[in-house]
Amino acid sequence: MVDWKKPPKLFIPGPVHVVPEVLEQLSRYTIGHRAKEYSQLHGDTVAKLKKMLFTEQNIFLSTSSGSGGWEASMRNLVKDDETVLCCMCGAFSDKYSSVAKACGKNVDELKVDWGRAVTAELIDEKLASGKYAAVTFAYNETSTGVTNPVIEISKMLKEKYPDVLVFVDCVSAMAGLPLKFDEWGWDFAFASVQKAFAIPPGLAIFAVSQRAMKKAETVPNRGYYFDLLQFAKAAEKDQTPTTPAIPQIMALNFQCEKMLAEGMENVWARHKKMAELVRGWAKDKFALFAEDEKYASNTLTAVKNTRGINVAEVISAVKEKHNAAFGNGYGKLKEESFRIAHMGDITINDLTELLGWIDDEL
Amino acid sequence: MVDWKKPPKLFIPGPVHVVPEVLEQLSRYTIGHRAKEYSQLHGDTVAKLKKMLFTEQNIFLSTSSGSGGWEASMRNLVKDDETVLCCMCGAFSDKYSSVAKACGKNVDELKVDWGRAVTAELIDEKLASGKYAAVTFAYNETSTGVTNPVIEISKMLKEKYPDVLVFVDCVSAMAGLPLKFDEWGWDFAFASVQKAFAIPPGLAIFAVSQRAMKKAETVPNRGYYFDLLQFAKAAEKDQTPTTPAIPQIMALNFQCEKMLAEGMENVWARHKKMAELVRGWAKDKFALFAEDEKYASNTLTAVKNTRGINVAEVISAVKEKHNAAFGNGYGKLKEESFRIAHMGDITINDLTELLGWIDDEL
Incomplete structure (x- = not known):
């Protein structure tokens, strides 16, 4: 039944x-999102996430599913006349490419058979053409259970293609697999809370590099909902540009505290x-x-x-x-x-x- | 402190x-969003919303704040070479216009002093030029506490400008003020759950007319996250295109049931x-x-x-x-x-x- x-x-x-003590966090009294109480919750949660992701750059809380990360990276960080290389090894990395196209961007696709990983060598071969402004890949492809060799890929990108922006779908990786955002030289990494954070869905986390923020300033028609410049402006006050999913953020704070203690x-x-x-x-x-x-x-x-x-x-x-x-x-x-x-x-x-x-x- | x-x-x-019995709904065990349990919850909630909003057309559940409604209406229902008339009487109807521009659309603005309402006459004067594809207004301007005369406006629009699409920001109106979506001939109406639905934030409700759906088919670069055609496709299975904010939907189901009983x-x-x-x-x-x-x-x-x-x-x-x-x-x-x-x-x-x-x- x-x-x-x-x-x-x-x-x-x-x-x-989701365990009962996390579910309970969602049923706390709610907060005015322009009040000091919210800034306290937001600031503390972001500080914890920075430690977890080994970054001193930007962390934004997006009231969306992880899919919002696909859209945000494309709308903010790729111009219409640029080309992005989408590395595909399963249903979700495939979708990243579809979203890029739906946002009107030029896409080239690097595909491997489902069950295989995208390697640094394969990406290097494509990037050698010098035509790409950005590259996308999934850290962990949820449809096939394959983890791409992100450390090797990142090292190769840093050494050989320092001008190419790096966008990483970390949906089923973040908080469960090693992630060192600054050291690995990533520009945009995102995940949703219903995977390794073990919270009910409704919130996404974006990590964004300083150079990505600079790039966003030059990209027109970013829209409003996923505009990274709006996120940055609100972040100065430990706020979000639009009303945030407060229950999930309260649970996120709890989970981050638990993981950092571990x-x-x-x-x-x-x-x-x-x-x-x-x-x-x-x-x-x-x-x-x-x-x-x-x-x-x-x-x-x-x-x-x-x-x-x-x-x-x-x-x-x-x-x-x-x-x-x-x-x-x-x-x-x-x-x-x-x-x-x-x-x-x-x-x-x-x-x-x-x-x-x-x-x-x- | x-x-x-x-x-x-x-x-x-x-x-x-938010009252305790609603808060409790958010801490229920979560559900796989491609499972039958979710479709049951989704279908039942949408059916209730249709009764509440007096519509037999489309109701979509968007994991976003109400601001997602501004973006969705512009990206899906206005072409880049069309012009939209934004009626402004306070901070939030102002913002609707800013979002339209941030999405790259052509906007004309009809402004009245804060504290005043936008009347059918004022809108009629502007639309008489025949240059507008759509008109936007706020049902209830949350910054000034002014309710626009939406019944008179809608009647005028239906009689004199049947080809102009009608987008209504219902953020602080829906579920608290009368709303008869089909009878009033609206094309896009949206609200978030943290106002008259009395649920913590993190979810928006979109009501969309059939003719708006037809229009969306002709608009390029709609993107993915707010693409109404993706919402419609998922709705056939009582699902959402991306992972939904399940805690808020469970609370929404509870609140809709309560209001319909009242x-x-x-x-x-x-x-x-x-x-x-x-x-x-x-x-x-x-x-x-x-x-x-x-x-x-x-x-x-x-x-x-x-x-x-x-x-x-x-x-x-x-x-x-x-x-x-x-x-x-x-x-x-x-x-x-x-x-x-x-x-x-x-x-x-x-x-x-x-x-x-x-x-x-x-």
Whole structure:
């Protein structure tokens, strides 16, 4: 029986399971967003995010889904007569390219087969033409469970193409995988709170470099809702340009405090440990969808359906018996794979339980 | 002492006071937005909104503030070579014009002094030139507490300019003031949930006519985040194109159910009654900021500071003694006026108490 008031416990790759103490944060009394109370909450949350992302540059809180990050980067940082290289390795990095086009920008596409990573070498080959103003890639491709080698890519970009702006979709990576924004020389990185931050959806986080802000000043028709200059102006008062999603920001403050107390190295190690458990099970019973295990994600595992199980039926059975949901393959991979999230406040115990329930159906 | 965890009770014109049973809705277990549970929640909420707004056309749920409505109407429904008439009578209808320009559109402005309403006659005079593709106005100007005569304006537009699209900022009107979207022939009306819906911020509601949807098909570079065609495609499955702000939608469902049970005529009458109380007090002790009382708003009252009180100090004293906050004048009107919200779940008792606290400081 479908009942939105009694939904299953979530192991899908977002939104992920939210623990009761985080849910409680959303039901605090609300705040006037031009009042000192809001500035206090905002300033404190941004300061914590800067520590988590190892940046001293700009952090903006956007009342949008992560998709707002695709739109914001294109509208603010790419001129209509420039060309952007979109690196594509799955449904979400594909979408980044579609959004760029929908915003009227010129796009070239670098595609690898789903299950593979985009490497520094492949990007280097394309950029050698010298025609690109910016490059986009996904840190972690949520549709295939592949993590791109972002450190190698960033190093290559910094060395060989220092003038190309770097936009990184960090939706299922931020807060779960290492992220050193300033050191890696990124210009725009974004994520939404319903992934490794383990908060219900409705808020996105944008990290933006100083040089990106300078560039934005030269781009016309940025619009208003995602205008980075408006965000920067409001940030001077620890505010947002438009009314913010206050419940999610209150929960974000709570989660950031918790993760900083744990220590980011430990947060990342915890995600790796959960991933190893699920990957071990996946390799034992099926196979990884990621062609090369070294690119397999530490925040979610995409499992290749090598046994030809009926994915929809197994998901259904686990839901029926245990009121828990894991994910089918994304789009065209619906039955060819399935996906298990291991990020945020999901635990080793939660995962052990889930894997046992799946085993019962095999 | 500023403490965001113990904020004052809000009588500012948004976000407004949220009652505990609504706050609780935000802390429900979250839902996969591509799951049947979400479609159930979404479909049911949209059906309720259609009843509340007297429309059989499109209702979209946008994860944004109300400002997203300004941007969405311009990006989707106005071509770059068309001209839109923006009717301005305060800070927020001013902003609608700025957003139109920031989106690269041609704008003509019809301005009246703050405190006055935009009338059907004034709009008629401008539209007579035949050069406009669309007209924008605010139902209720939140900065001045003026309600425009939307029924007369709509009747005039329908009779004399049936080809001009009609965009109405309903931010502080929707759910508090009468709104008959289909009958009044509107094309785009939007509001955010932190006003008369009495929910914490983070979600906007768009009502869109069929002919507006047809028009959108002909407008290039609509982008992705606010693309109405993407909303329509997702709506077929009772979904949103991007991850929705689920906590606010759960609270919205609860509030819509409550208001429909009360009956919309009764909801509007309740707002009128609260307004009469505050207006009576304001006229007795000060004066209305609205030049003509017949345009004074039923969701908030802007009071003219005829006694030369120090508005900031009185607000501060009430906050200090009673942990409650009402609003100063907007922007340039900061000390010349102050504002009291009477919408959503604020009650006559709440208002009586607040007015007494203000009286104590006079």
